[in-house]
Amino acid sequence: MSMLLSTADYERAARRRLPRCVHGFVLGGTEDGASLRENRRAFDDWQFVPRGLNDVSQRHTRATLWDTEYAMPVGLAPTGLTALVAHDGDLALARAAQAAGVPFIISGSSSVPLEELMQAAPGSWYQAYFPGDRERIGRIVQRLQAARVRTLVVTMDTCVAANRENNARLHFNIPFRLTPRLLLDGALHPRWSLGVLLRSLATRGVPRFANLYEEIGTPITVEPPQGFRTGRDQLTWDDMAWLRQRWDGRLVIKGVLHPQDAQRALDIGxxxxxxxxxxxxxxxxxxxxxxxxxxxxxxxxxxxxxxxxGGVRRGTDVLKALALGARFVFVGRPTLCGLAVGGVEGVRDVLALLQQEIDRDLALLGCAAPDAVHAGLLRPHPRAQWPHPQTWRPDAGDAGVAPATGNP
Ligand SMILES: Cc1cc2nc3c(=O)[nH]c(=O)nc-3n(C[C@H](O)[C@H](O)[C@H](O)COP(=O)(O)O)c2cc1C
Known part of the structure; x- marks a missing residue:
């Protein structure tokens, strides 16, 4: 791994290591990939305006969230179906996060039972894909409490399945099916077939949806009897307010893009x-x-x-997000690429690369710690189409778009 110098290097290596359908699932987006591209491009719309001759000799990358100090303001986003990326992928991610001193979010679509993951990394958070049925939500919450989960993340942007055409084109479907095309793909990637697929089948059997509901669920090759999304499209902020009354741990809402939804999250506590x-x-x-x-x-x-x-790949990306008001960022694909290339060690290496970059970038920006980064150290790129906040009013009703003002 000595010539893997950046998360981009890891992404290229992961593409070679994984069958096409698996790296398509991990690295792809939906429909035309517009959001996927934009997530990366957005970082180029901001430029640093660094300060010099600040004493940064005592600098550190640590960041505190609630009552916990982490090694850096970066955590592992929840990612499902990692059993297809590495043997016991969820466990490898949890162990790497624990060793690196950063938070790990267990995905609701993960395959290693959350009780086992909580033992490997006791401070882990759990991300829920809740069904639209309060009784079942209550039973899932009981399971989380028994496993001593303290931080519950509810994902709000998946009320229906996304249109992932790239998966369909590569014959990657959920429930997962072994088609002749996939078998050929696997045969061309023997290291994956032996080290991931066959090893998983031999040790744990077909990976399961172990953490979607209150019980260990069906294998990923079978649709759960109650479906994947049962009634998820009925969930509302009222359910979140109801959940807030029943969940005494921390509650995090994932998938917020609109400031009025941010306000709702604040309102429900x-x-x-x-x-x-x-x-x-x-x-x-x-x-x-x-x-x-x-x-x-x-x-x-x-x-x-x-x-x-979304799109965080460099220490500079982390610092731009902090300057614009984020307290912490999470990465999804970079650590999955580390996982594909080197298991626990690969994930640790990706996290170490990010931490080294943050350390160096902080110094070059004139800051001794992440919480010293502020908006005055950034300006919009002169060629950026952003920010033009006057072209958009969050309170403009359904369309959310103000009348044209002549702004570009
Ligand atoms: C392969 C894969 C699986 C994912 N699974 C989940 C999931 O189970 N739950 C969830 O809330 N988000 C899931 N996400 C989204 C991530 O949590 C996160 O929002 C996203 O990956 C961040 O963008 P990045 O990959 O550019 O860092 C998944 C993302 C990927 C790439």
Whole structure:
């Protein structure tokens, strides 16, 4: 791994290591990939204006969220179906996060039972894909309490399945099916077939949806009897208010892009929100989280921590998000690429690369710690189409778009 010098290097290596259908699932987006591209591009719309001759000799990358100090303001976003990326992928991610001193969010679509993951990394958060049925939500919450989960993340941007055409084209479907095309793909990637597929089948059997509901669910090759999304499209903020009454741990709402939803999260008593468009994997053509961030920071200020994910690949990306009002960021694909290439060690290496970059970038920006980064160290790129907040009014009704003002 000595010549893997950046998360982009890991992404290229992961593409070679994984069958096409698996790296298509991990690295792809939805429909035309507009959100996926925009998530990365948004970071180029901002430029640093660094300060010099500041004493940064005592600098550190640590960041505190609630009562916990982490090694850096970066965590692992929830990612499902990692059993297809590495043997016991969820466990490897949990162990790497624990060793690196950063938060790990267990995905509702993960395959290693959450009780086992909580033992490997006791401070882990759990991300729920709740069904629209309060009785079942109550039973899932009981399971989380028994496993000593303290931070519950509810993903709000998946009320229906996304249109992932790239998966369909590569014959990657959920429930997962072994088609002749997939078998050929696997045969061309023997290291994956032996080290991931066959090893998983031999040790744990077909990976399961172990953490979607209150019980260990069906294998990923079978649709759960109650379906994947049973009634998820009925969930509302009232359910979140109801959940707030029953869940005494921390509650985090993931998938916020609109400042009025940020306000709703604050109103129902959430402890944090994650500005996210699911890594460009749900509604195509959404605003990039980085571009959504300033209006959200303006709406909820310092009333609750604002977290962000989507397109973060460099230490400089982390610092730009912090300057625009995020307290913490999460990464999805970079750590999955580390996982594909080197298991626990690969994930640790990706996290170490990000931490080294943050350390160096902080110094070059003139800051001794992440919480010293502020908006005055950034300006819009002269060629950026952003920000033009006057062209959009969050309170403009359903369309959310103000009449044309002649702004570009
Ligand atoms: C392969 C994959 C699986 C994902 N699974 C989940 C999931 O189970 N739950 C969830 O809330 N988000 C899921 N996400 C979205 C991530 O939590 C996160 O929002 C996104 O990956 C961040 O963007 P990035 O990949 O550019 O860092 C998944 C993303 C990927 C790439």
């Amino acid at each position: 959430a402890d944090a929100l994650i500005v996210s468009n699911h890594g460009g994997r749900q509604l195509d053509g959404t605003v990039a989280p980085l571009h959504a961030l300033p209006a959200i920071a303006q709406a909820v200020g310092h009333a609750l921590p604002i977290l962000l994910d």
